[in-house]
Amino acid sequence: MLLNTQRVYHVTHLRNLEAIVIDEAIRADAAPEVDVSSAITRELRAGVELAVGGTVAERVPFQLSPNSSRWNELRGGAVGAHWSDAARAANPLEFVILVTSAGAVGPDVLFANGDATARATRFAAGDAGTALLRAAYALDPELRDAELLAAGPVPFSAITLVGVANEPVRDQVRQLLADVGGAAPKVAVYPPWFQAE
Numbered sequence: 001m002l003l004n005t006q007r008v009y010h011v012t013h014l015r016n017l018e019a020i021v022i023d024e025a026i027r028a029d030a031a032p033e034v035d036v037s038s039a040i041t042r043e044l045r046a047g048v049e050l051a052v053g054g055t056v057a058e059r060v061p062f063q064l065s066p067n068s069s070r071w072n073e074l075r076g077g078a079v080g081a082h083w084s085d086a087a088r089a090a091n092p093l094e095f096v097i098l099v100t101s102a103g104a105v106g107p108d109v110l111f112a113n114g115d116a117t118a119r120a121t122r123f124a125a126g127d128a129g130t131a132l133l134r135a136a137y138a139l140d141p142e143l144r145d146a147e148l149l150a151a152g153p154v155p156f157s158a159i160t161l162v163g164v165a166n167e168p169v170r171d172q173v174r175q176l177l178a179d180v181g182g183a184a185p186k187v188a189v190y191p192p193w194f195q196a197e
Helices: 014-023 041-047 068-074 086-088 126-139 166-178
Strands: 007-013 060-063 095-101 109-112 147-150 161-164 184-190
Touching: 007 014, 007 068, 014 095, 014 166, 109 126, 126 147, 166 184
Parallel strands: 161 184
Antiparallel strands: 007 060, 007 095, 060 147, 095 161, 109 147
């Protein structure tokens, strides 16, 4: 398993997708229309200093599983301090999952073997990142808690697939991509990605 070929997933609300497509990038400093992170989560991520410089909050987060623990929390009702009131009010069917590979998000990526705000989480890049990924995979083959942090902005052209919950959302996303022009990744319906476990 190589870090560069690992598929990675960025979950966002459908109402945030238009700004990403127009801007042609996923940005860590974007002000999303629907912000699912709580103020506490944003503060925690801003407080984690990285050895390579900057903070976790200054990087674009990707999960390493379409069934990550955080996404499962969100689609299960967003209970807990991680989530905003907007997250609790949202329906999982209103989200999209942007898919690419770790190597496509840019050269300066960090692998986190758990929640990037947890004290026990380790960060690594390059060959050390691949080794950390392998060790995490041995303990959790679904990589539900791991994160990939891209220096960003991540070009929207790097996204190869937009996963959606149903046909109406697929049609809406396809229309958005056609209206805006530019990069046009495949849009596909994957209902299990949007069902709470």
